[in-house]
Amino acid sequence: MNNIFEKFTTELEEEYQTRQNIKTITQQIDSVERKLTLYIQNYHQQQPQSQDKPNYQQLLKELEPIKEHFGQLKTLIKPIHYYKYRDHWKQHLSQIVFCLTFSNWIDNKTLLKIDEIQTLLNLDKPGAGQLSIELEDYLLGLCNLSNEMSRYCVNCVIRQDYDTPLKISLFVSDLFSGFRLLNLKNDIIRKRYDSMKYDLKRIEEVVYDISVRNLHNNTSTSNNNNTSTTNTENKMVE
Amino acid sequence: MKRNERNFNNDRYNNNNNEKKVKLEFEKSDNEIINLFQNYSKILDEDNDRRERIVKVSRDITIASKRLISLLHRVVFEDRNTILTQAHQDLVKVNALIGNIIKELEGQEYWKFQKSFTWGLQEYTEAISFLYFIETGQLVPVDYIHDKIKESNNIDSLSTFSLSVDDYHLGLCDLVGELMRYCTNSVTKQKYQDCFDCCEFVRTIFTACKQIRQFRPNDSKMSMIDDSVKKIEKICFSIRIRTSEFPDKQLKITADPDMEV
Numbered sequence: 001m002n003n004i005f006e007k008f009t010t011e012l013e014e015e016y017q018t019r020q021n022i023k024t025i026t027q028q029i030d031s032v033e034r035k036l037t038l039y040i041q042n043y044h045q046q047q048p049q050s051q052d053k054p055n056y057q058q059l060l061k062e063l064e065p066i067k068e069h070f071g072q073l074k075t076l077i078k079p080i081h082y083y084k085y086r087d088h089w090k091q092h093l094s095q096i097v098f099c100l101t102f103s104n105w106i107d108n109k110t111l112l113k114i115d116e117i118q119t120l121l122n123l124d125k126p127g128a129g130q131l132s133i134e135l136e137d138y139l140l141g142l143c144n145l146s147n148e149m150s151r152y153c154v155n156c157v158i159r160q161d162y163d164t165p166l167k168i169s170l171f172v173s174d175l176f177s178g179f180r181l182l183n184l185k186n187d188i189i190r191k192r193y194d195s196m197k198y199d200l201k202r203i204e205e206v207v208y209d210i211s212v213r214n215l216h217n218n219t220s221t222s223n224n225n226n227t228s229t230t231n232t233e234n235k236m237v238e
Numbered sequence: 239m240k241r242n243e244r245n246f247n248n249d250r251y252n253n254n255n256n257e258k259k260v261k262l263e264f265e266k267s268d269n270e271i272i273n274l275f276q277n278y279s280k281i282l283d284e285d286n287d288r289r290e291r292i293v294k295v296s297r298d299i300t301i302a303s304k305r306l307i308s309l310l311h312r313v314v315f316e317d318r319n320t321i322l323t324q325a326h327q328d329l330v331k332v333n334a335l336i337g338n339i340i341k342e343l344e345g346q347e348y349w350k351f352q353k354s355f356t357w358g359l360q361e362y363t364e365a366i367s368f369l370y371f372i373e374t375g376q377l378v379p380v381d382y383i384h385d386k387i388k389e390s391n392n393i394d395s396l397s398t399f400s401l402s403v404d405d406y407h408l409g410l411c412d413l414v415g416e417l418m419r420y421c422t423n424s425v426t427k428q429k430y431q432d433c434f435d436c437c438e439f440v441r442t443i444f445t446a447c448k449q450i451r452q453f454r455p456n457d458s459k460m461s462m463i464d465d466s467v468k469k470i471e472k473i474c475f476s477i478r479i480r481t482s483e484f485p486d487k488q489l490k491i492t493a494d495p496d497m498e499v
Contacts, residue, residue: 002442004377004379004380005377005442005446005449008403008406008407008446008450009446009449009450009453011403012403012407012450012453012454013453015403015453016453016454080348080349080398081349082347082349083347083348083349083350083352084349084352086349111270111271111274113274129347135278135281135282139278174271174272175271177271177272177275178271178272178274178275178278179275181272181275181276181278181279182275182278182279182282183279183282183283183286184282185286
């Protein structure tokens, strides 16, 4: 009887040790994730004429170390146990998904698919015995995305960019109709999805404000104005 | 349900508004996202359905295990062999239920669904370890449980399935409560030796749990075990004291109000 317990205790002890090791790695993942989140903030503050615009390529460089961290996790944990310990890093995954999709949309105006993100992170496709981004992480990331978009939309207007909010509105409403296709249970995604309509509402209000003043039709001219001023500024600097 | 419906209507209302706006202001809408989500929806549904099925089976396992346990409690009062034969027949049925879970888990992540059937497995561990204790007076090894499951389902391997250390451990914690009842029942039938055996056994589990606690804090279960162990020890203590007073007489200890548990 004592034998059984001894075996059992060593097993638990090993598991405890593994968890400790995982925690050290997830701390590193956490710090990369924070950097990414910080980088995303730049999008809100950028000035139209500023030189070092935040961009997707730069973000990908910031992401680089994370591949190694996930590699470490892969070597540390037996594939069958990936799911057991997933709680340690899953919240970081959805935040990373958010940062990537946000930055990518602003630069390329497309939605990063889950497979593309897997590739970016050097992870495998979801399936038995794979460490990967689960659909849940991805969808939560997209909920964050719609939330951040509602803020970005406002900030676009502040810097007299009247074109982007319209695109955002289209994009988020597409995203929202996408979510509506899912049969969600009463879980975390459902909660986040329920709050998505308020993001959408906020964005639509911005679009309304722009439309009612017919600002978006003047964007091309205002853009021209902007470029001409920057040109003159540049000239002056020269 | 009502709340859900309302949400749904809200969503639809919002959606109509969107579509109008979108049609008015933009020429083309991105259907790629919709296609993507249709695909995601399928994946989510599949997982949710599987989880739902597993939860149902797990509930059945819990019920069947509880019945098995109450059957085993009668072993003190009724004919031991009949009860044990019946118990083994019932165990085969529970094992068949576990077989359903094994089938559901084929090619799936064990830990993804583990939370959905952990309760059932804990109750099952409790039942099978109780049965094993009554038969042998020993602690049931995990391999024995695995073999029993294989045997009842006529399969050679459990594929991704196994009884996790956690479920096993938590099941044993619950077993202590059952043993306390078993011990008090035995006392009423004057099966004193059974009480001492039981006490010895429970103390070992108790010590082991204390040892495990440094890796797995589980205070709520611990205090429960603590109470049960103390009760059993008190019973054994009383048996010793009373029997020493009247060594040649059979005692009716249950008449003592202190002994009521």
